[in-house]
Amino acid sequence: MTLTTLIISIVAALFAGASALYARRQAQSALAAARIEEDRRLDELIPLITCTMEAGPGTYAIAVTLESQRPLTSCQVLILDDRVAFTEFFPKRPSGPDVSLAEFGPLEPGIVVRRPAFVSPSYRPSAVRCSIGCKGARGRRWTLTKMIDIPSQPPH
Structure with a gap:
């Protein structure tokens, strides 16, 4: 029983680490998209x-x-x-x-x-x-x- 609990804890820790890594990559992608959108908006506003x-x-x-x-x-x-x-x-x-x-x-x-x-x-x-x-x-x-x-x- 203790071995099963240990295995479940290790698997849960791996899933938590993978989830944190995925969330970090998503946040970086969102920041990059926001920068691209801001640059596009500024380009649209360049005065003629x-x-x-x-x-x-x-x-x-x-x-x-x-x-x-x-x-x-x-x-x-x-x-x-x-x-x-x-x-x-x-x-x-x-x-x-x-x-x-x-x-x-x-x-x-x-x-x-x-x-x-x-x-x-x-x-x-x-x-x-x-x-x-x-x-x-x-x-x-x-x-x-x-x-x-x-x-x-x-x-x-």
């Missing part, structure tokens, strides 16, 4: 932003439009080329700190926001690379990189 450079008489402006439906609480554009900069005065080259960074937000869907820009006359690229930092509801943040086509030299 259109950036263009407009040329006017002796001037340039960078225009940003939010194409997606969720508004952004902030949007900053950082120009990644030192021969293109934001400026308040046309057509002078700006000076001082942060001339490569401009605030464009908060942004509402479909609204175009423009900031004056300077393109060095001796520099004729076809496009300029920019980094766009966005912040949405609940503090979600995204960083996008865009190439903005530069139109031909504006007339003076």
Whole structure:
């Protein structure tokens, strides 16, 4: 009888260990699925932003439009080329700190926001690379990189 009790106890302990291992693997699988789902949701929420450079008489402006439906609480554009900069005065080259960074937000869907820009006359690229930092509801943040086509030299 004692031997039977011992065997039953050993079998029960093996089943308990197997059950604990199975439960642990299930929890790990659930965590992995939750991470994948969160990444998918974040990918769906990435804002769709259109950036263009407009040329006017002796001037340039960078225009940003939010194409997606969720508004952004902030949007900053950082120009990644030192021969293109934001400026308040046309057509002078700006000076001082942060001339490569401009605030464009908060942004509402479909609204175009423009900031004056300077393109060095001796520099004729076809496009300029920019980094766009966005912040949405609940503090979600995204960083996008865009190439903005530069139109031909504006007339003076």
